[in-house]
Amino acid sequence: MTERPPVADWTTDFDHLSEEWAAKSPEILAELRERCPVAQTERFWGAYLVSRHTDVVRAARDTDTFSSRIxxxxxxxxxxxxxxxxxxxxxxxxxxxxxxxLLPSFSPKATDELEPTVLEMANRILEATAGREIVDGALEYSQLLPVEVMGYLFGVSPEVGPSFRRWVSAIVRDGLADLDVARVAAREVQEFFAAQLRDRAALGDKAPDDLVTTVLNAQVESPDGGSRPFSEIERIGSLIIMMLGGIDTTWSSLGSMLLHLGTHPEDLAQLTAHPGLIPSAVEEFLRLYSPVTIARYITEDAEVAGCPVGEGRRVLLSYPSANRDPGHFDRPDELVLDREDNRHMAFGVGVHRCLGSNLARMELRVGLSTWLERYPCFELAVDPEEVTFSVGPVRGPRSVPLRILN
Ligand code: HEM
Structure with a gap:
């Protein structure tokens, strides 16, 4: 594990893998948007951080200069x-x-069909907390539901859940600063999905209708109008990104929602009094607490907001920061439960816009309403200063102990 020297200046020496960033990134980003829309660092072999809405959109759409190879x-x-x-x-x-x-598996129709199953899962998970005075909204709920949902979609045993959680944490969190941790987890998860693919192949026509079978049979259109099956790398890689993309993103969002409601009784009261607001509230929570920051690889020397950015370096596009840009949203740091025209970028922008956004929205809606039906009145059971946030490209509270008041 590498030692992380403290950050001297966030405009010239940023470190998005530090605990300080995890704790204070909304405040740091507010300052960067104002003072330095393209921050730099000599860490990570030299990298940049883009924070304003216009610049994030422009870079995300320019796939020639800002490649997704990393x-x-x-x-x-x-x-x-x-x-x-x-x-x-x-x-x-x-x-x-x-x-x-891959898109048909995440269509609105596929998502609607899944909703009763997700509702049943959410109720079952919460049932296990019945009668308790303190329930951890992150560890005992938000972090369990998306793991169950993705396990169900992959058609794997619920017993795999803890391994999913371990692999996600190793690859997108601990493994960023400790590359051996990431390597071990990557090998394990590759072997896991390779074995799942072999199982489905052995079942032939009797293979269940799940995401592993879908990927096994998926065809890639070719420019000549024909098609070919996915390669083994495409099969395993797409299964892994669906697991990584589908799990801690959703758990971080749901955890942030419960943390906010546990510390803002007026919003909690408004939402329980008007459950019809839940769909627009979900969008507003996604905007205000956008969990995902993504990187791109710079393929040629270019400029962002008038600042030169160098070929061969990487750049962070901060969707969370774009979503709080006062040049784009009124009262950007406030939760406005009925905000209209909320065209946030929590799911990204451009060709890579989230593949699972229909599924994520449904899980968040069902996850939030199921919690509120069971626990309409609750508050954070610790000092807000004690809540810590995950380090890495996906930000969310690690633990949210809530005191149940009803
Ligand atoms: C609250 C939950 C979620 C958030 C905030 C979120 C956010 C994002 C963002 C910002 C991107 C764009 C990345 C880029 O610009 O390169 C993305 C892409 C992606 N997401 Fe999600 N995501 C969520 C849930 C899900 C779920 C449930 C799945 C299920 C499979 C999923 C699968 C993917 C995949 C496969 C991509 C890559 C799409 C592509 O490259 O075309 N995500 N997501």
Whole structure:
């Protein structure tokens, strides 16, 4: 594990893997938006951080200059590509055909059909907390529901849940600063999905209708109008990105919602009195507590907001910061439960816009309403200063102990 020297100046020496960043990134980003829209660091082999709405959108749409061949910034050299996770690590034109092959599994119709199952899961998870005075809204609820949902979609045993959680934490959190941790987890998860694919292949026509079978049978359109099956790398990589993309993003969002409501009794009262606000509240929570910050690889020298950015380096595009840009949103740091025209970027922008956004929205809506039906009145059971946040590309509270008041 590398020693992390403290940050001297966030405009010239940022470190998005530090505990200080995890604790205070909304405040740090507010200052960067104001003073330095393209921050720099000589850490991570030299990297940049883009914080204003306009610049994030522009860079995310310019896939020629800002490539997705790498989407995280860790201590690896930028030319060390690491895991190939199609479609997220592909640029056009290779990206589109892989994405299109996966999209039907996350359509509004597929998501609607899944809703009763997710509702049943949410109720079952909460049932285990019945009668308790303190329930951890993150560890005992938010972090369990998306793991169950993704396990169900992959058609794997619920007993795999703890391994999913371990792999996600190792790859997108601890493994960013400790590359051996990431390597071990990546090997394990690759072997796991390779074995799942072999099982489905052995079942032939009798294979269950799940995401592993879908990927096994998926076809990539080719430019000549024909098609070919996914390669083994495409199969395993796409299964891994669906697992990584589907789990701690959603758990971080749900955890942030419960933390906010446990510390803002007026919002909790408004939401329980008007449950019809839940869909717009989910959008507003996504905007205010956007969990995902993504990286790109710079393919040629370019400029962002008039600042030169160098070829071969990586850049962080802060969707969380864009979503609080006062140039784009009124009262950006406030939760406005009925905010209209809330075109936030929590799910990204451009060709890589989240593949699972329908599923995520449904899980968040069901997750939040099920909690509120059972526990309409609660408060944070510790000092807010004691709540810590995850380090890495996905930000959310690690633990949210809530005192149940009804
Ligand atoms: C609150 C929950 C979620 C948030 C905030 C979120 C956020 C994002 C963001 C910001 C991107 C764009 C990345 C980029 O610009 O490179 C993305 C892409 C992606 N997400 Fe999500 N996500 C969520 C849930 C899910 C779920 C449930 C899945 C289920 C499979 C999923 C799968 C993916 C995949 C596969 C991509 C890559 C799409 C592509 O490259 O075309 N996400 N997500």
């Amino acid at each position: 989407t995280i910034i860790n201590d690896n050299h930028p030319d060390n590509i690491g895991l190939k996770l199609p479609p997220i690590t592909l640029d056009p034109p290779e990206h589109g055909p892989i994405r299109r092959a």
